[in-house]
Every structure is written in structure tokens, then in C-alpha cells.
Amino acid sequence: MKTAFITGITGQDGSYLAELLLQKNYKVYGLKRRTSTPNFENIQHLKDDIEFISGDLTDASSLVTAIRHSKPDEVYNLAAQSFVGESWSQPILTGEITALGVTNLLEAVRREKPDVHFYQASSSEMFGKVIETPQKETTPFYPRSPYGAAKVYGHWITVNYRESYDMFACSGILFNHESPRRGIEFVTRKITDGVAKIKLGLEKELRLGNLEAKRDWGFAGDYVEAMWLMLQQEHPEDFVIATGETHTVKEFVDIAFKHVGLDWKEFVVQDPKFMRPAEVDLLLGDPSKAKKRLGWKQKVDFEQLVKMMVESDLEKYIRERKG
Ligand code: NAP
Ligand code: GDD
Numbered sequence: 358m359k360t361a362f363i364t365g366i367t368g369q370d371g372s373y374l375a376e377l378l379l380q381k382n383y384k385v386y387g388l389k390r391r392t393s394t395p396n397f398e399n400i401q402h403l404k405d406d407i408e409f410i411s412g413d414l415t416d417a418s419s420l421v422t423a424i425r426h427s428k429p430d431e432v433y434n435l436a437a438q439s440f441v442g443e444s445w446s447q448p449i450l451t452g453e454i455t456a457l458g459v460t461n462l463l464e465a466v467r468r469e470k471p472d473v474h475f476y477q478a479s480s481s482e483m484f485g486k487v488i489e490t491p492q493k494e495t496t497p498f499y500p501r502s503p504y505g506a507a508k509v510y511g512h513w514i515t516v517n518y519r520e521s522y523d524m525f526a527c528s529g530i531l532f533n534h535e536s537p538r539r540g541i542e543f544v545t546r547k548i549t550d551g552v553a554k555i556k557l558g559l560e561k562e563l564r565l566g567n568l569e570a571k572r573d574w575g576f577a578g579d580y581v582e583a584m585w586l587m588l589q590q591e592h593p594e595d596f597v598i599a600t601g602e603t604h605t606v607k608e609f610v611d612i613a614f615k616h617v618g619l620d621w622k623e624f625v626v627q628d629p630k631f632m633r634p635a636e637v638d639l640l641l642g643d644p645s646k647a648k649k650r651l652g653w654k655q656k657v658d659f660e661q662l663v664k665m666m667v668e669s670d671l672e673k674y675i676r677e678r679k680g
Pocket of ligand 2: 439440441442479480481482531532533534542543544545547564565566567568570571572606631632633636637640
């Protein structure tokens with residue numbers, strides 16, 4: 358039986374990855390930070406099958422203890438301050454978690470279990486003000502937010518530990534991926550939650566920022582499979598994971614409202630509060646390397662993703678209404 362240690366287990370990706378690894382018969386450990394109220398929404402159904410270890414990415418000693426205790430074959434570093442918008446309000450904390458936190462974890466692995474296969478959650482936000490389109494593994498980075506800058510550091514320190522210490526450390530450069538378990542402040546979930554509330558008469562409008570931004574959106578359940586595949590290869594390498602399609606926020610809004618028979622123009626209000634100091638206008642990934650070398654491919658397309666998320670939010674509010 359293989360053993361995996363996942364940071365960020367309570368998040369969107371952590372929950373899908375834990376599901377996948379449990380299906381594959383892994384023993385799964387998850388790093389859980391202390392919170393004043395329980396935060397198990399995404400992993401409620403898996404809680405009894407995961408062994409939680411208390412710790413924080415900014416507390417190096419807790420990571421050493423976690424690796425010593427779990428003795429993992431594979432480590433997936435999914436924890437981060439992951440909301441780009443918030444990274445302007447908390448730039449230092451974002452750097453401490455999303456950048457230096459990676460070094461804390463790599464050091465713990467190097468000292469306690471250097472033969473680990475290590476996965477770092479890198480991001481298409483690193484491409485920022487894109488130098489070329491589509492973006493691939495060799496495209497230079499130009500981050501546009503404190504979050505993007507922190508991810509660039511996390512990416513390069515992973516490459517550096519691979520080259521300095523011959524560690525099996527990989528970085529997955531993942532483009533946006535969404536699901537019904539997506540945090541509510543991210544634009545896709547904010548839209549589908551808003552559509553469900555408007556449809557059920559619980560809200561009258563949906564306030565959004567830049568509707569022209571373009572993203573390459575996939576389904577999180579498909580993307581965690583790529584993480585696992587990267588750690589099963591003979592040699593550690595970095596991969597872009599994307600759909601190869603890009604859509605505007607406006608297109609997402611249009612499909613989501615149409616799915617419940619409404620016209621978005623009657624409900625969406627543009628609010629400068631949700632505009633960013635520097636924007637990433639266009640992301641479009643080229644997943645050819647992952648398709649060829651990992652045999653990875655997406656199963657859920659853009660329209661299916663939007664509809665899946667709207668349906669899930671509708672069901673949630675209908676359930677709540679019934680009590
Ligand atoms: P998410 O839902 O925001 O989850 C983030 C996780 O990190 C949560 O479990 C959170 O715990 C944990 N965390 C935050 N600060 C921590 C700290 N100081 N110590 C320990 N844990 C901490 O993010 P996600 O969408 O699943 O993304 C997973 C990873 O992939 C992140 O690194 C993200 O930056 C990266 N990424 C995401 C995407 C995407 O489109 N989703 C694309 C590219 C890269 P709490 O529950 O306690 O807050
Ligand atoms: N959050 C949010 N809220 N975004 C809005 C809104 C709004 O009301 N209105 C428009 N947008 C636009 C943002 O300006 C951005 O261009 C786009 O919608 C997507 O925003 P988010 O959903 O917040 O995601 P992100 O692309 O900034 O970052 C996500 O993807 C990255 C990968 O490229 C996060 O998951 C990151 O952690 C991840 O690395």
C-alpha cells in the first residue's frame with residue numbers, strides 16, 4: 358500500500374485528490390491547520406478515511422513532524438493562499454504561505470524522507486501578462502499579482518531542489534479548474550451561486566468585475582488525475598495542464614443564466630470593487646506534453662462544467678429551503 362501526504366486537503370483540489378488516492382488504496386494523511394470552527398465541508402464524506410496531522414505551511418517544525426510521522430511515498434503540496442484578489446490585501450502572508458511555505462515543505466522532505474515523489478501546485482497565473490499564446494512549459498513567466506509572484510518562487514524552488522539534491526520534485530502548471538467544491542469568492546462559483554439564488558428568488562442581482570477576462574477553465578476532478586500521473590513517471594518533469602480552450606467571464610455568465618432560462622443582462626451589475634489593480638487578460642494553455650507523455654486528457658468540457666456547477670448550487674438551496 359502506498360502512502361500520500363497532502364497539504365491543502367480541505368480545499369477544492371485536496372478533496373478530489375484524496376478521493377482519487379483512496380480509490381487507489383493509498384493510505385492518506387492530510388495537513389490540517391487549526392481553525393476556530395470546523396472546516397470539513399469538502400471532505401465530510403472522506404473524514405473517517407483520512408488521518409489528519411495538525412500543522413501549517415508557515416510552521417517548518419510542524420512539517421518536519423508531519424513527514425516524520427507519515428513517512429509518505431508521495432507528497433502533494435496543494436496548500437496556498439490561493440485567491441489572487443486577496444493577495445493585494447495580504448501580500449506578505451501570501452508570500453509566506455504560497456512562496457516560502459514550499460521551501461519549508463521541501464526542506465522537511467529533504468531532511469526526513471528524500472526519496473519522496475513531490476508535487477508542487479504551480480499555476481498559470483505565473484504567465485500573467487502573457488509573452489506568448491498558447492502558454493506551454495517553456496513560456497517565460499510574467500506574474501501580475503503578489504500571488505503570481507509567490508507561485509513563481511514556489512515553482513523555481515521546486516526545480517532547484519530537483520537539480521540541487523536530485524529529488525523527485527515536479528511542478529504542475531495548472532490552468533484554472535473549477536467544480537461544485539470551488540471556493541465561493543472565485544468567479545465561476547460566485548456566478549453559479551448567484552444564478553441559483555436569483556432563480557430561486559433569494560437575490561435580485563449579481564455584482565461582478567471584469568467580464569472580458571479570458572480563462573482556460575477545466576474540471577478539478579480531471580486535473581487531480583494529472584497530478585497523480587506526474588508522480589508515477591520514471592523521471593520528474595514539469596507539465597502544463599489545461600483544456601486548450603479559452604472563454605470570457607461573460608461567456609460563463611451567459612451559459613449559466615441561460616441554463617436556468619434567464620437573460621444575464623437583466624441581473625448582472627458591473628462593480629469597480631471587483632476590478633483588480635493589475636489584470637491577467639488572457640490565459641490559454643497548451644496541454645500537448647501532458648497528453649503525449651502522461652496520456653492525460655480532460656473528460657468534462659466547458660459547457661458541462663458550467664451546468665454541473667449551476668445544478669449543484671440549485672440543489673443546495675432547494676435542499677436548504679426544504680430544511
Ligand atoms: P483552495 O480551495 O483555496 O485550498 C487551499 C488549501 O490550502 C486549503 O485546504 C487551505 O486550508 C490550505 N491552506 C491555506 N493556507 C495554509 C497554511 N498556511 N498552512 C496549511 N494549509 C493552508 O485551493 P485549490 O483551488 O484547491 O488549489 C490547490 C492549489 O493549487 C493551491 O496551491 C492553488 O494556489 C493551486 N492552483 C489552483 C488552481 C485552480 O484553478 N484551482 C490553478 C492552479 C494552481 P483552509 O481550508 O484551512 O483554508
Ligand atoms: N473572483 C472574482 N470575482 N473574479 C472576477 C469577478 C468577481 O466578481 N469579476 C470578474 N472576475 C475576473 C477576475 O478579474 C479574473 O480575471 C477572472 O474573473 C478569474 O478570477 P478568479 O476566479 O478569482 O480566478 P483567477 O484566475 O484569478 O485565479 C484562479 O486561477 C489561478 C490559475 O490561473 C485561482 O484558482 C488561482 O489560485 C489559480 O492559480
